Amino acid sequence: MAADFESFPERKNTRSAKWDMVETLFGSKEVQPMWVADMDLTIADSIKQKLIERVEHGIFGYTLTDDTLHGHVKQWIYDQHQWEINKDWIVYSPGVIPTLHMAVLTQTKPGDKIVIQTPVYPPFYSIIESHDREIVKNPLVYENNRYTMDFDHLEDTFKQGVQAIILCNPHNPVGRVWTKEELEKLTALCLAYDVLILSDEIHADLIYSGNKHTPISSLSESVSQQTVTCLSPTKTFNLAGLQVSYAIIPNKRIRTEIQDAFKKYGITMVNTMGVTALEAAYTEGKDWLNGLLQLLETNRNLVVDAFADREEITAIRAEGTYLIWLDCTNMNLSHDDLKRFMQEEAKVGLNDGASFGEEGKGFMRINIASPTAYVQEGVNKILHALDQRKNK
Structure with missing residues (x-):
C-alpha cells in the first residue's frame, strides 16, 4: 500500500506537545503549529503493523x-x-x-x-x-x-x-x-x-x-x-x-x-x-522513507520559492532535515516584535530563533514535515501578514 502523505491526521487532545501546548506557548488556540521537530504524518504501515502485532501479543x-x-x-x-x-x-x-x-x-x-x-x-x-x-x-x-x-x-x-x-x-x-x-x-x-x-x-x-x-x-x-x-x-x-x-x-x-x-x-x-x-x-521502512523524502523536497522548494521574491524574509535552502531556517532580519524588528508578528499577525507557531543562541536573533525555524497543503497554508499566512503590514 502506498503511503498517504496528504491526509492530515487529527493530533489535538492526544497529549501531543506540538498541538496541545499551542495556547500555552503561543497565547492562542488559533495559532497554526509548525514548530517542534516531529511530523504531522502517520508512520509507515509496515511499522504500524509490527506495533499492532506486538500489542496483540499482550x-x-x-x-x-x-x-x-x-x-x-x-x-x-x-x-x-x-x-x-x-x-x-x-x-x-x-x-x-x-x-x-x-x-x-x-x-x-x-x-x-x-x-x-x-x-x-x-x-x-x-x-x-x-x-x-x-x-x-x-x-x-x-x-x-x-x-x-x-x-x-x-x-x-x-x-x-x-x-x-x-x-x-x-x-x-x-x-x-x-x-x-x-x-x-x-x-x-x-x-x-x-x-x-x-x-x-x-x-x-x-x-x-x-x-x-x-x-x-x-x-x-x-x-x-x-x-x-x-x-x-x-x-x-x-x-x-x-x-x-x-x-x-x-x-x-x-x-x-x-x-x-x-x-x-x-x-x-x-x-x-x-x-x-x-x-x-x-x-x-525504506519505501516509506523514499516517499517522505519526495514530499519534503516538494515542501522545501515550496517554502524557498514562496519567499524568493520577498525582501522581508529569506528561506534558507536546507540540504537536510525537515526544518527550514527563516532569515527575517530584513523586517527590521526587535526579536520580541518578530515573535509577536508570527504569533499574532501571521498566526503561525514557529521555533524562536533566539532559543538556538544569540546568533539566532532575527530568525525563525519552520517545520515542513506535514502534508503540502498544510505547509502552504502556513506560508500563505506569513505572506498575507507581510502584505498587511506593508499596506498599513
Whole structure:
C-alpha cells in the first residue's frame, strides 16, 4: 500500500506537545503549529503493523536488544551511508540527548571547555551547563544565505584547551549537510588538538537530492577512535515518542565508560515498542522513507520559492532535515516584535530563533514535515501578514 502523505491526521487532545501546548506557548488556540521537530504524518504501515502485532501479543516484559537487532542497525548504516560498523560498537539508549549527557559526564570534567557551533539545537547548551562545563562558541559564518564553518576561529578555540566538540550533522537549525571536505578539515583539527567529537547525526537519513551525508566517524580509524556518533530512527520515521536511539562508539574504553554510566543511573533497557519500531523501520521502512523524502523536497522548494521574491524574509535552502531556517532580519524588528508578528499577525507557531543562541536573533525555524497543503497554508499566512503590514 502506498503511503498517504496528504491526509492530515487529527493530533489535538492526544497529549501531543506540538498541538496541545499551542495556547500555552503561543497565547492562542488559533495559532497554526509548525514548530517542534516531529511530523504531522502517520508512520509507515509496515511499522504500524509490527506495533499492532506486538500489542496483540499482550505481554510487555523486559525486552532485549539482541544480535539480530544489532545486525539490522549495522545493515541500515551500511546501506544508507556506506559505513561498515562492528555490532559491538552499538550502545542503545532512550535518546540522543541522554547519550550526549553520558558522554559529557564520563569523557570530560567540571570546568572543561566544550565547543558548539551556533546557532544550534538548544539542548546542546543545557547538556554542557548542567554538568558544570564551559560553553565555547564557534559561530557559523552566514554569507549569501548559506552557513559555513569558521575553521580559523575553531582552531583558536582549540588552542584554549578545548576537550570536546558537539557536532550537529546535518545541522539543526540551519539545514547544512557538512561535506566530506568540511568534515576532514574539522577532524584534522580535532586530531591535532586531541578534541573528542560528539556527533549528533539524528537527521542523517533526511537528506535532499544533490547532497550526501558522511558519518564523521567513517573518515578514518583515528577519527573513529575519537568519536561518539548518535543516531536514531525516530526523526526519520516519526517515532520520537517511542524513545529509542543508539550510539556507535568504536573506542572500547569510551564505550564501556558510557555503558557503565547508563547502568549507574538505572538506564539499562529501551522500551519494548521502541525496539519493535526500530527493527520494523530498518527492515521494512525504506519505501516509506523514499516517499517522505519526495514530499519534503516538494515542501522545501515550496517554502524557498514562496519567499524568493520577498525582501522581508529569506528561506534558507536546507540540504537536510525537515526544518527550514527563516532569515527575517530584513523586517527590521526587535526579536520580541518578530515573535509577536508570527504569533499574532501571521498566526503561525514557529521555533524562536533566539532559543538556538544569540546568533539566532532575527530568525525563525519552520517545520515542513506535514502534508503540502498544510505547509502552504502556513506560508500563505506569513505572506498575507507581510502584505498587511506593508499596506498599513
